[in-house]
Amino acid sequence: MWTIILRRIAIMIPQLVLLSVLIFVLAKAMPGDALTGQLADNPKMDMQTLAELKAKLGLNDPLYVQYTRWVSNLLQGDLGLSYTHQQPVTELLAQRIGNTVLLSVCIVVLTYLIAVPLGILSGRWNDSWADKLIVGYSYVSFATPLFIFAVLMLFLFGFTLGWFPTGGSVDIQLEAGTFDYYLNRLHHLLLPALSGALIGTVGVIQYLRSEIIETKMKDFVKTARAKGVPESRIYSRHILRSSFIPIAAFLGYEITGLIGGSIFLESIFSYPGIGQLFLQSITQRDYSVVTALVMISGVATLIGTLLSDLILSLVDPRIRIE
Structure with a gap:
């Protein structure tokens, strides 16, 4: 296992090397830079001052020199300086990454808590009225864009009914570490997490439903029934165990896919995470933050792929990743 x-x-x-080259080239191909944006926002900055700042920061150096310097700093844990926020990118990400990780974990947990029972119900009693309702819900979820659904959830439960906060991650007047503080964080977290989970359940439901329907028609299940094995035991020991193999492997891809979805959720719900920071950095042309976040996303995707393969091999020892 360790060799693999x-x-x-x-x-x-x-x-990772190829990814870093693509990220750097695409970032440099984007029009303007953060200093050009500051020129428009700061009337006291003239063209000469701008040119001096670019020379000081090495923005006029050849691209291969800039790339080498960027990779060298990256390997040392230095993600650069945010020109917009005027602080190191590592510090800026440290302030927000906890919120994004917490949101992502809650979405994954809620997704499986909702999808697994529905998938089992739909697969075991397929073609029933319950199955038709669940399949209909899956089709609606699949056809609904995340950002539209999130806006509707915010309008209904945030602004109209007032059941949940409409922005932020915690009320600023609460003291950190207290019970009310954590309860308030959960209150802020629940609506965006539930919005992401309700849309994200469609894949798990369909995978699990299809696997159960296919597995219960296989010969070893028919043999177990012929021997008089109780139906509940057939499902718990044979059908569900076999059907959960692709669902377990799907977990790694679910985790990495949440990074892209958090951009919409955090922006719509004004949730201070790295997704919201990524969108702000693009509009402000803060390329140090943009390249760092895209690189982190790429690394997370590669790790998620490896994690999925490892989970698959652990769940089913007959499968070995190559």
Whole structure:
């Protein structure tokens, strides 16, 4: 197992190199830069001062020099300086990444708490009225864009009914570490997490439903029924165990896919995480933050792929990743 993991990590190295080149080239291909944006916002800054700042920051150096310097700093844990926020990118991300991780974990937990029972119900009693309702819900979820659904949830439960806060991650007047503080954080977190989970359940439901329907028609299940094995035991020991294999492997991809979805959720619900920061950095042309976040997202995707393969091999020992 460890040999396979080390081999996969070795394969990830050239992938990361290629990813870093693409990120750097695309960032440099974007029009303008953060200093040009500051020129428009700061009337006291003239063109000469702007040119001096660019020379001081090395923005006039050849691209290969800038890339080498960026990668060298990246390997040392230095993600650069945010020109907009005037602080190191590592400090800026440290202030927000906790909120995004917490939101992502809550979405994954809620997604599986909702999707697994519905998938089992739909697969075990397929073609029933309950199955038709669940399949209909899946179709609606699949056809509804996340940002539209999130806006509707915010309007209904935030502004109209007033059941949930409409922005932020916690009320500022609460003292950190108290019970009311954590309860208030959960209150702020629940609506965006539930919005992401209700849309994200469609994949798990359909996978699980299809696997159960296919598995219960296989020969080993028919043999168990012929031997008089109780139906509940057939489902718990044979059908569900086999059907959960692709669902377990799907978990790694679910985690990495949440990074993209958090951009919409955090922006709509004004939730201070790295998704909201990413969108703000693009509009403000803060390329140090943009390149750092895209690189982190790429690394998370590669790790998620490896995690999915490992989960798959652990759930079913017959499967070994190559």
